[in-house]
Amino acid sequence: MANATIRDVAREAAVSVASVSRVLNGHSNVRPETRRKIEDVAARLGYFPHAGARNLSTSRAHAIGVVLPDLHGEFFSEALRGMDRAASERGLHLLLSNLHDGERAVEMLHTMRGRVDGLVIMAPHIDPDRLLAGLPPSIPSILVNCATSRDDCPTLRVDNFGGAAAMVRHLVSRGRRGIVHVSGPTSNVEARARIDGYEAAMVEAGLTPRVLIGDFMEEAGAAAAAEILRAPDGVDAIFAANDMMAIGALIALRDAGVAIPDQIAVAGFDDIPLARLISPSLTTMRVDIADIGARAIARLADAIAGTPDHRLELSTPELMIRDTTKTSPRQSGEKQGKAR
Amino acid sequence: MANATIRDVAREAAVSVASVSRVLNGHSNVRPETRRKIEDVAARLGYFPHAGARNLSTSRAHAIGVVLPDLHGEFFSEALRGMDRAASERGLHLLLSNLHDGERAVEMLHTMRGRVDGLVIMAPHIDPDRLLAGLPPSIPSILVNCATSRDDCPTLRVDNFGGAAAMVRHLVSRGRRGIVHVSGPTSNVEARARIDGYEAAMVEAGLTPRVLIGDFMEEAGAAAAAEILRAPDGVDAIFAANDMMAIGALIALRDAGVAIPDQIAVAGFDDIPLARLISPSLTTMRVDIADIGARAIARLADAIAGTPDHRLELSTPELMIRDTTKTSPRQSGEKQGKAR
DNA sequence: CTGTTAGCGCGTTCAT
DNA sequence: ATGAACGCGCTAACAG
Numbered sequence: 001m002a003n004a005t006i007r008d009v010a011r012e013a014a015v016s017v018a019s020v021s022r023v024l025n026g027h028s029n030v031r032p033e034t035r036r037k038i039e040d041v042a043a044r045l046g047y048f049p050h051a052g053a054r055n056l057s058t059s060r061a062h063a064i065g066v067v068l069p070d071l072h073g074e075f076f077s078e079a080l081r082g083m084d085r086a087a088s089e090r091g092l093h094l095l096l097s098n099l100h101d102g103e104r105a106v107e108m109l110h111t112m113r114g115r116v117d118g119l120v121i122m123a124p125h126i127d128p129d130r131l132l133a134g135l136p137p138s139i140p141s142i143l144v145n146c147a148t149s150r151d152d153c154p155t156l157r158v159d160n161f162g163g164a165a166a167m168v169r170h171l172v173s174r175g176r177r178g179i180v181h182v183s184g185p186t187s188n189v190e191a192r193a194r195i196d197g198y199e200a201a202m203v204e205a206g207l208t209p210r211v212l213i214g215d216f217m218e219e220a221g222a223a224a225a226a227e228i229l230r231a232p233d234g235v236d237a238i239f240a241a242n243d244m245m246a247i248g249a250l251i252a253l254r255d256a257g258v259a260i261p262d263q264i265a266v267a268g269f270d271d272i273p274l275a276r277l278i279s280p281s282l283t284t285m286r287v288d289i290a291d292i293g294a295r296a297i298a299r300l301a302d303a304i305a306g307t308p309d310h311r312l313e314l315s316t317p318e319l320m321i322r323d324t325t326k327t328s329p330r331q332s333g334e335k336q337g338k339a340r
Numbered sequence: 341m342a343n344a345t346i347r348d349v350a351r352e353a354a355v356s357v358a359s360v361s362r363v364l365n366g367h368s369n370v371r372p373e374t375r376r377k378i379e380d381v382a383a384r385l386g387y388f389p390h391a392g393a394r395n396l397s398t399s400r401a402h403a404i405g406v407v408l409p410d411l412h413g414e415f416f417s418e419a420l421r422g423m424d425r426a427a428s429e430r431g432l433h434l435l436l437s438n439l440h441d442g443e444r445a446v447e448m449l450h451t452m453r454g455r456v457d458g459l460v461i462m463a464p465h466i467d468p469d470r471l472l473a474g475l476p477p478s479i480p481s482i483l484v485n486c487a488t489s490r491d492d493c494p495t496l497r498v499d500n501f502g503g504a505a506a507m508v509r510h511l512v513s514r515g516r517r518g519i520v521h522v523s524g525p526t527s528n529v530e531a532r533a534r535i536d537g538y539e540a541a542m543v544e545a546g547l548t549p550r551v552l553i554g555d556f557m558e559e560a561g562a563a564a565a566a567e568i569l570r571a572p573d574g575v576d577a578i579f580a581a582n583d584m585m586a587i588g589a590l591i592a593l594r595d596a597g598v599a600i601p602d603q604i605a606v607a608g609f610d611d612i613p614l615a616r617l618i619s620p621s622l623t624t625m626r627v628d629i630a631d632i633g634a635r636a637i638a639r640l641a642d643a644i645a646g647t648p649d650h651r652l653e654l655s656t657p658e659l660m661i662r663d664t665t666k667t668s669p670r671q672s673g674e675k676q677g678k679a680r
Numbered sequence: 681c682t683g684t685t686a687g688c689g690c691g692t693t694c695a696t
Numbered sequence: 697a698t699g700a701a702c703g704c705g706c707t708a709a710c711a712g
Contacts, residue, residue, distance in 0.1 A: 003453070003478050005689060016699040021691060031697060050454035052401065053689030055392050056704050062451075063435065077417035084438055093451070094436040095403065098428050111402075111433070113343070114390035115455075138343050247617060254619075274614055277587060345705055356683045361707060369681060393705030396688045
């Protein structure tokens with residue numbers, strides 16, 4: 001039993017489809033009597049308008065496409081949460097699409113044409129120029145944390161460079177000098193910016209940078225910690241490029257009986273919910289990613305409404321000082337703790 | 341500059357729209373020469389088919405709607421992750437819709453008609469009968485963790501009753517007798533089932549159930565712990581209806597200097613990633629929610645493909661014994677610890 | 681192999 | 697206030 005159409009309602013109510021359409025969209029120019037009759041029939045038939053057809057007719061989909069690398073970790077979940085909130089406030093749906101490789105990416109993007117009114121692209125790991133190249137220019141888009149040379153597309157970005165530098169300065173102010181950075185994959189723009197910020201601040205403080213390359217996953221943090229423990233070499237702080245790696249390092253250090261932060265301080269980046277809950281609680285750079293998601297939707301909605309906006313908006317992370325960096329390091333002469 | 345349509349391509353290539361449509365959809369009955377010409381023109385015009393129009397024509401949206409209460413917490417994020425994985429494997433998009441109140445819920449559902457091929461409804465807090473009532477019957481749906489009296493709709497459910505009972509038995513086997521349950525809101529089916537399972541197992545063990553009503557949020561766990569500390573009353577275990585509340589209780593107890601698990605054991609439900617990372621690590625019932633999400637999509641895809649399936653599938657949570665319930669309780673005569 | 685034509689379900693002029 | 701007719705962009709019979 002197929003669903004009723006507007007035509008069924010019109011026939012049953014002995015009116016034209018135009019009238020039915022009018023009452024459906026709340027137009028005023030309908031006689032109350034006619035309106036009632038149509039509403040009755042619609043209710044009786046269990047009729048509901050077909051959103052797809054409506055989209056085609058009005059060329060408005062009331063949906064915006066969201067392109068994410070994957071949903072792993074709390075970071076992207078949080079972003080999605082913010083977008084969802086902003087979207088439902090505006091009566092918009094979210095059409096999800098995960099971008100794994102770069103190849104199917106363009107194809108996926110095209111699959112969205114005609115089904116969304118705009119696109120939020122959040123792909124720090126994919127060359128966005130290649131992405132945008134194949135994109136229909138007529139569809140409003142906003143780039144979030146993407147590396148792009150084009151300045152004709154609205155962009156939202158986190159000040160990763162400044163954030164990383166701020167964290168280094170915080171550690172230095174606490175008396176740390178052997179600060180190692182555990183980075184994200186170098187193919188990721190955000191990871192690169194954090195490396196750059198770290199290195200700049202280290203040099204500025206007259207210290208020698210040392211970067212261990214990771215991949216944003218917990219295990220990479222643990223591996224980095226293990227490597228450092230193998231040859232401590234005066235390391236008194238680990239600054240990971242995200243919280244998950246920081247937590248991996250934290251747990252590895254804890255299990256090895258290292259005193260945190262006395263012996264080695266630990267710091268992360270993002271401030272995912274976990275950072276506050278783990279113990280000792282993790283010092284990190286707060287990135288209000290839910291808010292960034294919400295602002296992306298807000299700007300896109302404006303763009304769709306005809307207020308195009310080609311600015312670059314920069315969001316500055318905030319330093320959250322917690323337990324893992326609270327004290328100054330022990331004197332290097334002191335013997336290693338034998339906790340647990 | 342509006343986007344090119346199939347007609348533009350046809351005109352430019354001096355063929356009919358039918359031929360263009362054929363090459364677009366990879367039909368074989370097209371002369372290679374014609375095919376090449378069409379492909380050239382399409383590329384030159386930057387033409388991409390309009391998914392919306394295609395949906396209308398084929399009455400297949402290649403998208404499935406996902407209805408969630410909200411994205412708060414790791415639980416629903418995980419579910420979404422599983423669905424997304426299963427969906428992209430099948431070339432399906434996910435159309436998100438958050439159900440806050442029950443009123444706009446039905447309306448939201450109808451907004452999806454004509455834009456999705458199926459619906460995953462995950463709403464333990466809303467009366468699904470009311471939800472389904474207004475729903476077009478022609479659209480395949482699957483209920484996940486919903487309370488429903490209808491058995492004509494495929495359902496996926498976690499064995500919350502059995503899981504809660506299993507946890508109680510575990511605690512009892514560890515010598516705990518004063519086991520308090522911190523529940524979710526009683527309007528939530530899952531919360532109710534967990535209460536029932538807890539109570540049944542307590543009675544079975546000859547113990548007196550005691551339930552503190554919470555709301556699945558961290559703060560409720562902390563509040564429950566505070567209340568218990570005010571009048572310990574022989575309580576030697578707190579079993580929270582989800583991990584977030586268990587963690588709230590855990591931290592509150594820790595801050596109050598209570599020895600965990602020596603004095604009071606703590607257990608949760610769900611096994612969110614945090615449960616393993618917190619310390620002491622949390623004993624909990626593992627619900628593979630990502631897998632449940634994936635299976636929901638899989639079953640829906642089958643139903644859409646014409647293999648309708650009205651079974652009720654039950655997923656059994658698995659007991660994860662971790663640090664918070666490792667030991668037996670101290671003798672009650674022993675004096676309260678004065679840790680920290 | 682290719683073109684013509686009729687829908688898909690709805691919004692929207694333009695008449696009346 | 698109402699109805700007839702066209703268009704949105706594409707697919708799928710049906711002819712040729």
